[in-house]
Amino acid sequence: MKNTLYLLIVTLIMLSCQTRNNAVTSKKDYSFLTDSLHIDKQLEKYKLPGFSLVVFENYKIVYSSQIGVKSMDSKDKLDVNTAFSTASITKPITALLCHILEEKGLINLDEPIDKYLKRWHLPKSKFTENNSPTWRQFFNHTSGTNQGGFSDYYNGDVIPTIKQSLLGQIPRYDKEIEFLFTPGTGFEYSGGGYVIIQMALEDTLNKSITELAKEHLFAPLGLTNTTMMQPNEKGFPANVASVHDKDGKVIKTGLPITPQIGASGVWSTPTDLAKLSIEIQNALRNKNNKVISHQVAKKVTEVTALKDAVGGWGYGWQKSVAYNNYDWFMCNGSNTGVGGSILATMEDGNGFVILANGEKPNRIPVINEARIKLLTLMDWNKKISNENTQELPLSLKKQLVGTYNDFLYGQGAETKIVEKNNRLYVESLFLGYFKGKNANELLYLKDGTFKIVDYPNALKFDFSNGKINSVVLTRDSMKTEVQITKK
Numbered sequence: 001m002k003n004t005l006y007l008l009i010v011t012l013i014m015l016s017c018q019t020r021n022n023a024v025t026s027k028k029d030y031s032f033l034t035d036s037l038h039i040d041k042q043l044e045k046y047k048l049p050g051f052s053l054v055v056f057e058n059y060k061i062v063y064s065s066q067i068g069v070k071s072m073d074s075k076d077k078l079d080v081n082t083a084f085s086t087a088s089i090t091k092p093i094t095a096l097l098c099h100i101l102e103e104k105g106l107i108n109l110d111e112p113i114d115k116y117l118k119r120w121h122l123p124k125s126k127f128t129e130n131n132s133p134t135w136r137q138f139f140n141h142t143s144g145t146n147q148g149g150f151s152d153y154y155n156g157d158v159i160p161t162i163k164q165s166l167l168g169q170i171p172r173y174d175k176e177i178e179f180l181f182t183p184g185t186g187f188e189y190s191g192g193g194y195v196i197i198q199m200a201l202e203d204t205l206n207k208s209i210t211e212l213a214k215e216h217l218f219a220p221l222g223l224t225n226t227t228m229m230q231p232n233e234k235g236f237p238a239n240v241a242s243v244h245d246k247d248g249k250v251i252k253t254g255l256p257i258t259p260q261i262g263a264s265g266v267w268s269t270p271t272d273l274a275k276l277s278i279e280i281q282n283a284l285r286n287k288n289n290k291v292i293s294h295q296v297a298k299k300v301t302e303v304t305a306l307k308d309a310v311g312g313w314g315y316g317w318q319k320s321v322a323y324n325n326y327d328w329f330m331c332n333g334s335n336t337g338v339g340g341s342i343l344a345t346m347e348d349g350n351g352f353v354i355l356a357n358g359e360k361p362n363r364i365p366v367i368n369e370a371r372i373k374l375l376t377l378m379d380w381n382k383k384i385s386n387e388n389t390q391e392l393p394l395s396l397k398k399q400l401v402g403t404y405n406d407f408l409y410g411q412g413a414e415t416k417i418v419e420k421n422n423r424l425y426v427e428s429l430f431l432g433y434f435k436g437k438n439a440n441e442l443l444y445l446k447d448g449t450f451k452i453v454d455y456p457n458a459l460k461f462d463f464s465n466g467k468i469n470s471v472v473l474t475r476d477s478m479k480t481e482v483q484i485t486k487k
Contacts, residue, residue, distance in 0.1 A: 030055070030063040036377055039067050042366040047248045048358040050078045050241055051366060054270035055374065059281060059288070059349030061274050070357070071242040073250050083225050083267040084241045084355040085256055087333030088149075089342060090228075090266040091194055092300065092316030093213070093276070095139040098197065099296045099315070100216050107204060109135040116200040120163050125179040133183035135200070138193040139315035140305040144179040147192025150263070152243075152256040152336050155232055159259055162195050187308040191263040198262030209261050220291045221279055226268040231255035240267060241357040243337030248362070251337050264335065270353035277344040277351055280329070284346060301329045301346065306473060307480040311409045311430075312456060319475075320409065321434050322456040323375055325382040326350075339363055341371070350380045372436035392424065392444040399463060400424060400442070403487045407471050408455060414487065417442060426452050449474075 039051055050068035054061055066078040102109045107116065112132035114122045122128065133143040151171040153159050160170050168175040177192040198209045205212060210228040218226050229236050231253070242254025258265040283289035283297030305313040311320030317329040327346040333339050337359050344351030352374055356363040397419065406413045409430050416427040424442040431454060432438035440453045450459040457473040461484075468484045 028062070033063050033374075033377060034065065037065075037370055037373055039065065039366065039370065042369060043068050046358075046362045046365050048356060048362040048366050049244050049248060050082075050358075051354070051356045051363075051370075052078055052080075052082065052084065052241075052270050053352065053354050053370065054274040055352045055378070056274050056278055056344075057350050057378065057380075059278050061271065061278070064271060070240065071250055071254055072244060072248055073242070073254070078241065079239070080271055081225050081269060082239050082241050083227075083237055083269050084340065084357060085243065085258070085264075085335055085338045086266045086268050086273070086355065087264045087335040087339055088191070089268075089273065089331050089333035089340065090262065090264045091139075091191075092314075092329075092331050093217070093266055094194055094197060094209070094262045095316030096280075096292070096296070096300050097209075097213050097217050098135060098139070098201065099300055100292070101201070101205075101212070103293060103296055104216075107135070107201075109139075111135070113138060113196060113200050116204045117196070118203040119199060120166055122196070123176050123178060127179040127182045131183050135197065136304070136315065137183045138190070138197050139300075140313050141187050141189050141193065141309070142184050142305050143190065143193050143196075144181045144183050144186065144188060145177055145190040145193045145196070146180055146188060147173060147177045147195070148189050149191045150258075150260050152251075153259070154252040154255065154257060156253075157257070159232065159257055162199055162259055165195055165260055166192065166199070185307075187305050187310075187313065191260060194263035195260045198260070201262070209265075213266075217291065221275060223268070223272040223275060226266065226272040226276075228261050228265050229267070230257045230259075230261070230265060232257050237267070241338070241355075243335065244358050244362070245337060246359040246361050248358070256335060256337075264333070268355075270340075270355055273342055273353040273355075274351070277342055277353065278349060281344060281346075281349045281351075303475045303478060306457070306475055306478045308410050310411065312475055319456065320430075322454050323435065324380055324454070325384050326380065327456060334360070339367075341367060343371070345380065347382070348380070350378065368433075368436075375435065386443075388445050388447075389443050390446045396444070396463070397424060399467060400461070402468075404468070405483075405485045405487070406430075407482045407484050408452070408457075408473075410482065426455070431455060 049072050052066045055063040070076045101107050113135050137143040166177050201209050213228045243251045245251050279292050280297050283292040283294050286294040300315045303312045303319045321328050330343045332341045338357045340355035342353050354367050400417045404415045406415050413429040418425055426440045426442050427438045431440050443451045457475050460472040462469045470481050470483050472481050
């Protein structure tokens with residue numbers, strides 16, 4: 001398993017066989033997506049074994065396409081019920097499960113998580129002497145713990161316990177999980193933090209996280225092809241996609257076993273993940289939601305981490321883009337030989353889910369191309385008025401143009417502000433990557449703040465001493481100041 005932040009940087013967000021398209025009955029004909037996406041050609045070009053896509057619009061699944069095979073060994077074709085290892089897409093599902101359990105009075109997410117642990121306790125640290133981290137700080141990666149991701153296991157391997165995982169008695173780690181900063185003061189992507197959540201749930205409720213997820217989330221929502229069960233357990237589903245290396249060969253048995261279930265152990269289909277996303281969207285508008293309450297949906301999708309948090313993070317969900325003036329909740333998953341993405345709007349019930357069973361060089365170009373085309377073809381555009389914008393003074397314009405550190409996402413890349421046709425545009429590796437273009441206009445608002453098209457945070461630049469020194473990023477009630485260095 002790989003650190004999902006790598007996927008953010010390299011992707012956000014999969015041998016062509018036969019295309020199967022299942023468009024759900026709708027007044028609108030979505031067959032144009034098949035003709036425009038050309039996924040079969042992409043699979044052949046990048047030697048990607050299989051690719052599964054579901055699109056939803058106006059709170060309904062409107063298009064489904066499964067292309068390629070479950071395994072290059074068997075050549076069995078993917079179908080709509082074929083489940084994939086979803087990797088870190090598991091994390092927001094774990095966070096959602098915990099919020100549902102809290103609403104039922106079974107746990108309190110504002111309490112220190114250590115009081116819920118029995119098999120193991122948080123290591124002593126100078127950072128936690130007076131600030132023991134709560135459950136919520138593990139959900140949004142502000143607890144301060146390390147252990148970003150984990151290695152894969154297969155039948156025949158010695159499978160570690162989650163206690164051994166936390167003690168660092170596993171590949172990739174040689175010491176116990178530790179704290180890097182005071183909880184709540186920074187952001188560090190931590191798969192290990194979600195292992196702590198898993199242990200706290202199981203120790204407190206005396207059930208496996210697999211049982212809890214099925215009982216309180218998967219079964220009530222009718223997600224019949226979704227499970228936290230692992231391939232070495234009795235009852236694991238048979239209709240699953242195998243993982244493949246960059247040469248298109250099945251890796252070992254093809255079915256990775258994940259003891260760190262709360263971090264990356266969910267197996268699912270794009271259809272089930274779309275149903276879950278739509279349930280959250282319905283809960284956000286408090287209409288037609290059946291399992292997830294309005295309050296829980298608001299909590300898990302709100303931005304709760306902004307400082308160093310890659311543009312914004314919620315409880316498991318990434319909140320770092322604003323495609324076409326929508327606020328999106330999203331998550332990417334990346335394990336060895338498999339990965340995918342969920343992208344869903346906070347309003348209007350739009351989005352899509354992609355899963356693919358190939359290694360990064362094979363799947364990432366296909367996922368990226370599909371994402372960019374889908375955002376264009378579906379034309380989801382939330383119209384907003386420009387009445388709050390104003391003309392940018394020439395003096396400010398001259399001060400803004402230049403090349404800077406990455407003050408938008410904090411990932412070490414360059415950010416450029418350039419002038420084109422008397423307008424200013426921001427060029428960023430990540431903005432360009434997300435949308436497939438690097439022409440995001442910088443707008444000057446009447447209150448003196450700035451907005452970048454497709455970027456979700458408002459910006460307030462400090463122009464003291466005749467140059468840009470810093471910027472305050474604002475999202476809802478959260479603010480963080482980022483120092484700016486001109487190159």
